[in-house]
Amino acid sequence: MAIKFAARMENIKGSAIRELLKLTEDPSIISFAGGLPAPEVFPVKELEEVILRVLREEGRAALQYSTTEGYLPLREKIAQRMKKVNVECQPNDILITSGSQQGLEFSGRVFINEGDVIICESPSYLGALNAFKAYQPKFVEISMDDDGMIMEDLEKALEQNPNTKFIYTIPDFQNPSGRTMSLERRKKLIELANQYNIPVVEDNPYGELRFEGEMLPAIKSFDTKGLVIHLGTFSKTFCPGLRIGWVVASPEILTKYILSKQGVDLQSSTIAQREVNKFLEMYDLDKHIDMIIGIYRKRRDLMLETMEKEFPAGVTFTRPQGGLFTWVTFPEHMDAAEIMKKSLEEKVAFVPGQSFFPNGQYKNHGRFNYSNMPEDKIVEGIKRLGKVLKAMI
Ligand SMILES: Cc1ncc(COP(=O)(O)O)c(C=O)c1O
Structure with missing residues (x-):
């Protein structure tokens, strides 16, 4: 059967x-x-030292369950690092996730009912599309040029789709296109999000890997209404195998992500979080x-x-x-x-x-x-x- x-x-x-x-x-x-x-x-050699020190100095705590929100000293350091993209946030605005992929999955879980519209770049990151697809949305794709999503098309899409749940964007060195959203369009995007009261999922795994030119402020840095959910990760700047990423969001939204995490895996790996934290203490990530x-x-x-x-x-x-x-x-x-x-x-x-x-x-x-x-x-x-x-x- x-x-x-x-x-x-x-x-x-x-x-x-x-x-x-x-x-x-x-x-x-x-x-x-x-x-x-x-x-x-x-940094294999450095991590050897880091892992030994974590085990020697905080072994029992590192092997124990810990809070869903994540290890506070690590969240403090991430809050500091968010300043690089002009985002002012507190450790309490941050949830540690198992890679930013988990933040994407939670975005689907928290926002999408069957048939809801998700607006995304055309093309967009396959792993996010698949995570969202589990919640059966309809995708409305917005064409891009070398400055990212075309804002006139985004505006039309928002106008025509009142059941839009969020806009998904990868503004820096997008996967798959390698394109970066210009500063003007970041500002226009937040203006439209505010006007239509639509959350924005800003996925930023690559922003720190800029080869030339100035780093652009995150869309989150223009967020005055608490609509932007910013996803970060150490996967591309450090080691993806540790599976440490984070979500920065307003308290109203972050609470829903925290509740999702409690249901999915309780917390991210205690020892992996402490290893990343110790590396940041001992070495210069930049x-x-x-x-x-x-x-x-x-x-x-x-x-x-x-x-x-x-x-x-x-x-x-x-x-x-x-x-x-x-x-x-x-x-x-x-x-x-x-x-x-x-x-x-x-x-x-x-x-x-x-x-x-x-x-x-x-x-x-x-x-x-x-x-x-x-x-x-x-x-x-x-x-x-x-x-x-x-x-x-
Ligand atoms: C755009 C984008 N978002 C999220 C991820 C997931 O990264 P991780 O879960 O390792 O942080 C990737 C991985 O390639 C990606 O390209």
Whole structure:
């Protein structure tokens, strides 16, 4: 007899792309498909010292249950670090989560009823779309240009969809497009959110990885009505394996996230929180981030230069000023999944872009990660793909 699952599971399916991506686990493949940090930037030696000290100095407390909100000294340090993006907040405005992915999941849980509208960038982060999909919303996508979401389209969408529950945005070095929302648009977005009284989920895992130019203030920094939920994480600036992220929100909203966390996992790992906290006490995270930036900037430059040389006319790509990804647009008649199949024969992988559009309408894009592959492989992989594209066009 068929097992009866909840209706919400019907929307969550493995895709053909996921099947293709499984092939990229083969170590002989040059993969631009993942979103992983470079493993060589992880501070393994320093963490050895940190972990020993946590266990020696606070072992019993570090192995015990702790509060749902999170370890206070860590929340104090995060509140300080939020000043980098102009956000003034207190430890009490912060909830520690298991990565920012958990903040996304809670956003779905706290806000979405079946059929509600979520407004998001087009394209947007697949992991967020899937987390939201479990709550059966309708997605309204807003086109982007190099300055982020187009505000006239956002305004129209808000006007036409009174059952909008929140606007989801990744303003800095967006996953998958690498684009950054301009200062003017950040201000316009908050103006519209205020006018329509709509919460904004601001997902910011990459903002600190800026290779050039000035860091922009978070949308949260313009939030006067307590509508912005800001999600942060140590995954891309430190180590994703520790699974430590955070939510900054107004008390009315944060309470709902805290209640969600109590139901889901009670708290984030006590020892992982104390390890991050101890690292921040013993070492200079900003110096560590500068080292990461140096490596990723070089890899981005190399990937874009090689694309410029090796890709045929008619293929374009974004020029991210930070983060992990560039977004490639192939001629309209081409299907990136077909390109991926051919490029896999040459042992090169990327992510075909269709799944980043929640309504699945565009097939001629691809997401390319430049943080994870060493430099010689970036050049070799893009050269091989250039040949594939020339043969196909
Ligand atoms: C835009 C975006 N949000 C959230 C996440 C989740 O990150 P984590 O849960 O590791 O903090 C990612 C990971 O790649 C991401 O790209």
